[in-house]
Amino acid sequence: MLNNEQITSYKNEGYAVQTSFLSALDIERLVADVQSICGGATLGNHDSNRLEMEPNQASDGSLVRRICHPCTYYDRFISLSESSELLDCVEQLLGHNVQFHYSKLNIKPPRIGSVVEWHQDLTYYPLTNNDSLAIVIYLDGASHENGCLQVLPGRHMLPAMDHTASGVFQGKITGALDESESVFLEGAAGTAIFMHGMTPHASAPNRSLKSRRTLIVSYRAADAFPIYTGEETNQNEAYVRLARGEPSRMARLTPGLIAIPRFAIRSKSLYDLQEYSRRQHTTPNDEAGNAENLYEKSV
Numbered sequence: 001m002l003n004n005e006q007i008t009s010y011k012n013e014g015y016a017v018q019t020s021f022l023s024a025l026d027i028e029r030l031v032a033d034v035q036s037i038c039g040g041a042t043l044g045n046h047d048s049n050r051l052e053m054e055p056n057q058a059s060d061g062s063l064v065r066r067i068c069h070p071c072t073y074y075d076r077f078i079s080l081s082e083s084s085e086l087l088d089c090v091e092q093l094l095g096h097n098v099q100f101h102y103s104k105l106n107i108k109p110p111r112i113g114s115v116v117e118w119h120q121d122l123t124y125y126p127l128t129n130n131d132s133l134a135i136v137i138y139l140d141g142a143s144h145e146n147g148c149l150q151v152l153p154g155r156h157m158l159p160a161m162d163h164t165a166s167g168v169f170q171g172k173i174t175g176a177l178d179e180s181e182s183v184f185l186e187g188a189a190g191t192a193i194f195m196h197g198m199t200p201h202a203s204a205p206n207r208s209l210k211s212r213r214t215l216i217v218s219y220r221a222a223d224a225f226p227i228y229t230g231e232e233t234n235q236n237e238a239y240v241r242l243a244r245g246e247p248s249r250m251a252r253l254t255p256g257l258i259a260i261p262r263f264a265i266r267s268k269s270l271y272d273l274q275e276y277s278r279r280q281h282t283t284p285n286d287e288a289g290n291a292e293n294l295y296e297k298s299v
């Protein structure tokens with residue numbers, strides 16, 4: 001369970017940190033599963049529905065950057081996402097009726113681990129209200145050196161920051177951002193960070209020799225319904241299941257305006273979308289809508 005200080009931190013700052021959320025044995029078992037899930041995959045030969053590989057390696061390179069939907073496909077991760085230890089904390093922050101939304105396991109391998117640029121999760125998948133969170137659980141010690149999570153505290157209650165260029169969603173904050181306010185959430189393996197869906201966050205590339213493996217599990221209040229933005233909404237909804245309490249027959253609405261993301265490409269992940277955005281804006285002759293054939297255009 002979270003204590004009052006942690007709940008206040010989540011409400012006021014947009015995040016709360018729980019150290020030693022997982023035991024050494026839990027971590028050992030989850031890491032063994034990670035190794036077996038990733039075993040045998042190479043950039044040139046892997047199941048892209050289950051794994052995403054680091055792009056900057058040889059075709060026989062085996063460095064994975066994401067396990068897709070671990071809490072849907074793999075028993076130990078499913079159990080963790082359904083555990084009372086986790087759901088009791090989620091209930092403290094979101095109320096009794098809670099949906100599991102999605103999960104992913106991000107790996108920043110030594111030396112080439114990918115950057116995650118600043119973004120707010122709810123800009124990718126707007127909901128009728130903002131009672132949505134992600135739990136970021138470190139399976140390795142995470143520090144400045146290997147790309148721990150960084151957050152901008154206290155920004156989650158304000159309107160969403162701009163994630164667009166020329167009206168097109170870039171998957172990252174494009175407006176002004178004062179990084180001097182950012183907090184580096186360093187932590188030992190087993191640390192869990194409860195992060196509000198509107199908290200701006202990022203993590204640096206891993207240039208160190210230490211891997212940084214991180215499980216991310218997202219939940220939302222049962223009365224937070226998806227706002228349909230196109231095919232992406234169907235994709236995002238595919239993994240939703242009731243985690244605790246009852247389904248809701250009422251959608252609760254946050255007053256105000258909600259930006260609807262217009263995707264220029266159908267990207268596999270945040271990494272791809274942010275990479276696409278970097279290419280668009282760093283290659284002089286690369287006009288919007290004229291990118292290389294690497295990406296399938298969405299309609």
Ligand SMILES: O=C(O)CCC(=O)C(=O)O
Nearest residue numbers: 106116149202203214270
């Ligand atoms: O892995 C990280 O450091 C953050 C990842 C993240 O924000 C995401 O995958 O949405």
